[in-house]
Amino acid sequence: MRDVAVIGYGMTKFGELWQTPLRDLFAEAAVACLADAGVERGRLQSAYIGCMSSGLFNGQEHLASILCDYAGLAGLAATRVESACASGGAAFRAAYLEVASGASDFVLAGGVEKMNDGADATYCLSTAADQEYEVYHGITFPGLYAMIAHAHMHRYGTTPAQLAAVAVKNHRNGALNPYAQFPVEITPETVLKAVRVAEPLGLFDCSPVTDGAACVLLCPVDVARELGKPVIRVIGSGHATDAIALHDRPDLAAIPVVGLAARRAYAQAGITVADVDFCEVHDCFTIAEIVCTEELGLFERGRGGPAALDGLTARDGKHPVNASGGLKCKGHPVGATGVAQIAELVMQLSGRAGARQLKSPRIGLAQNMGGSGGSCTVHILEVGS
């Protein structure tokens, strides 16, 4: 396996982008990514593009071909990758493995979702759960995470105020992110008094419905050096799957697929969680960030809630989580999210994160999750020479 670097990123603004079609979202991110990397499009050899459900959201399949055509990349060996909300992370891993294997030198990892296009987003997203044995019975994605939240509260005493602290913190970070969908600060009262979605989760416990795209460019570390790029190396790539029905998993207050993917990533990188300077975590719901920080090993089981309330995950805390604003504030165009997390790592590790820049981070981790925990990728990037 060759050492692989990420040498550029491109993103659209995240939000309700009614005037921008699916194809142009990807094109904007891809063109920005190649410009950032300083690599001519003719040098690209392949692309992997994460997208959960363009068929339901936009009535469009055969996606990789149309996206590459409209991005000026017709002819490219391109594949669409689907793993629900972890589609972006899975696309990045496929691109990483292709470069690491020696098969290609320049590979684009992209992600895109256009969720505001007239379809019933709650229904489209629910297809990431078991259609016949969960969705058929009226469950929704907020409902699945609400059931995880109730189990976590019952077992560990996690409180609504702790959940709210996650949303408040992520909005404080995202208010400084020009790509964010809702770059405004909020108060705990806003979260706690918001309209209910699925008890115990309210509107401000949930990530929004978002249009957006993100791309990053990968190449061998040796090539990155020849190009004079700062070397941001992929040192760990962990991937795991689990049963997608929540009721088929033994511990309802845990999301074990996250721990499994994380342990694989740590093992490859030869590090422990103590070596990680900051994380982008899949906070599709506030409870998800709390459980995932426990699964990643940042906190003991049951301590994720108090940690959030005590500021340990703030930008100036011991373990900064979601300096970007996370899915909650930045937005969650599901197929794009995993790649946007990698883009945030690249910005932070190269000192280009603007007002939300962390102090000289060396190692960053991105955790991207599908459904209620049926799939997960964890990637660890290190800046060095």
Place this chain on the structure above:
Amino acid sequence: MISPRYHREIPQRYRLEAGRCEDCGEIHFPPRFVCRKCGGKRFAIEVLPRRGKVLTHTTIWIPPAPFEIQKPYVVAIVELENGVRLTCMVAEAPPDEVRIGTPVELIFRRLQAQPVWEVLQYGYKARVLAG
């Protein structure tokens, strides 16, 4: 939902038929082709017990369109007396009567108000057991 997709789930939705692995005894609901525990491929039909308890729950305030008329409604993960778990609505109960540990029994109910693809949707819900 097109009718073949509905029809093939009827043994589970109407009669609670699970598959018991003849090699290791693991019970799967719905039945599976291969046992998740031992990899066995020989199964016998076993009808699930109807009593169990709530493991976790939520009250849905923003449902998908087919469930709009029933909101707010309670959905729970129920563990039956033989350890099998399933997700279903809790019928005939105000949300605050459903807690973790609440004893319930499965009942047969219509699940959605309107037919989908001209098929009425039936299946199991849970009902809170008194005392």
